Amino acid sequence: QVRPVESGGGSVQSGGSLRLSCAVSIYTDNPICTAWFRQAPGKEREGVAGIDTAGNPTYADSVKGRFTISQDNTKKTLNLQMMSLKPEDTATYYCAVMEVPRWSVKCTPNLWSPASFGHWGRGTQVTVSS
Numbered sequence: 001q002v003r004p005v006e007s008g009g010g011s012v013q014s015g016g017s018l019r020l021s022c023a024v025s026i027y028t029d030n031p032i033c034t035a036w037f038r039q040a041p042g043k044e045r046e047g048v049a050g051i052d053t054a055g056n057p058t059y060a061d062s063v064k065g066r067f068t069i070s071q072d073n074t075k076k077t078l079n080l081q082m083m084s085l086k087p088e089d090t091a092t093y094y095c096a097v098m099e100v101p102r103w104s105v106k107c108t109p110n111l112w113s114p115a116s117f118g119h120w121g122r123g124t125q126v127t128v129s130s
Helices: none
Strands: 005-007 010-013 018-023 032-039 046-051 057-059 067-071 077-082 091-099 124-129
Touching: 005 091, 018 032, 018 091, 018 124, 032 067, 032 077, 046 067, 046 077, 057 067
Parallel strands: 010 124
Antiparallel strands: 005 018, 018 077, 032 046, 032 091, 046 057, 067 077, 091 124
16 A cells, blocks of 8 residues: 655654655545654644645644654655754654645635545654653
8 A cells, every 4th residue: 555654753852843744645636635643652643734725734732843844846745844842742643644625715724624535654763852
């Protein structure tokens, strides 16, 4: 099964920056939208940032002002620029793709519903030390 592929994780100190990228690699005629989720040990997976079919971003409150989601013009690469990282940002970060029926006007990523996303990458680890 073709799945998104994340890259760019690593270890940084508190206050540092990292940039994650995702090769979306989902070939479909249906509209799609994409998002980043993260999951820390012992915690549920949570939405971090998403981008709809019009290119409008959505962010979790915990990362607003620090993280920026973007995609290239072909929508084949999804990025997450993370600034002012905190130890609580430590998690495995996942790229996710949501696909909607062709008749849908637009695709809006639901950061509160991981089950809405049918395609997932294997994740990349981000570790922030204090």
